[in-house]
Amino acid sequence: MTPDVPRPPGACPHRTRLAGTLLLALALTGCAGEDPAPATTGPAGSTGPANSAAAAATPGAAAGETAPPAASGTPTGAPSGNDVAPYDETATRDAGARLGTSAAVAEDLEARLDGPRHATTGQRSVRAAPGTPVQVFTLTLTNTGDEPVDAVPWSFPVALADGEPATPAFDEDLGARMETFPILEPGGSASLEVAFSAGPEAELAVRVFDNTTPDHYVEFTD
Structure with missing residues (x-):
């Protein structure tokens, strides 16, 4: 009878009795069905470079000015x-x-x-x-x-x-x-x-x- 193998970190609870090789593979690849880590995003509300013409369209553009609709x-x-x-x-x-x-x-x-x-x-x-x-x-x-x-x-x-x-x-x-x-x-x-x-x-x-x-x-x- 196959002895119990200690469950490595990150392994799924219901697979603790799998062979050591399979456990190692699961530890490296993650449990089936787990959600992937969320993508890293920039600061909320950040935007790319503004359209050059639009920027030029508001001379002296300062904080508080609004863009055209x-x-x-x-x-x-x-x-x-x-x-x-x-x-x-x-x-x-x-x-x-x-x-x-x-x-x-x-x-x-x-x-x-x-x-x-x-x-x-x-x-x-x-x-x-x-x-x-x-x-x-x-x-x-x-x-x-x-x-x-x-x-x-x-x-x-x-x-x-x-x-x-x-x-x-x-x-x-x-x-x-x-x-x-x-x-x-x-x-x-x-x-x-x-x-x-x-x-x-x-x-x-x-x-x-x-x-x-x-x-x-x-x-x-x-």
């Missing part, structure tokens, strides 16, 4: 963060200008806003549902100084319609992309298309400002 979502009103600070009345209106004219928005930096052109968003729009009426403007910045200017902070103006925020919209089909201005060399200029959710009857006041100091702005109106 999904492209298929509906308008959510003014998004939070520095890009909407000039909506309230605590910000100072440094100057006003008519659409199609230029105004200084900072030392050695001049802005011009042309438009609007009226359109509707496509199927891949962001911050505005497909088919939303929008007004699209061309914002041009020019370096009027003798040194390069990092124009990124002026990339995202805001707009009001009858005193209420007009939701920014981004739509590749309309040319209103989630991108920023580059560094402007002396005498250099660059343009971006910017769009806001508003019907053709709305009269928008578009405010151009430095995202790092959003308590001052220059306002363009029709």
Whole structure:
């Protein structure tokens, strides 16, 4: 009669009388039916690198700013963060200008806003549902100084319609992309298309400002 063999650690209770060789194999491979060890995961809520265009689409991105809603979502009103600070009345209106004219928005930096052109968003729009009426403007910045200017902070103006925020919209089909201005060399200029959710009857006041100091702005109106 086969003598009892001591059960090695990790062996199944119901197999204590198997031959030593089988017990060793079970100890190495684990009991049949046991759950495998759970896979190791990273910290809860961790994500991979953000889409570069989206990161660029929020200049001065700081803790507390929110990402745009999904492209298929509906308008959510003014998004939070520095890009909407000039909506309230605590910000100072440094100057006003008519659409199609230029105004200084900072030392050695001049802005011009042309438009609007009226359109509707496509199927891949962001911050505005497909088919939303929008007004699209061309914002041009020019370096009027003798040194390069990092124009990124002026990339995202805001707009009001009858005193209420007009939701920014981004739509590749309309040319209103989630991108920023580059560094402007002396005498250099660059343009971006910017769009806001508003019907053709709305009269928008578009405010151009430095995202790092959003308590001052220059306002363009029709």
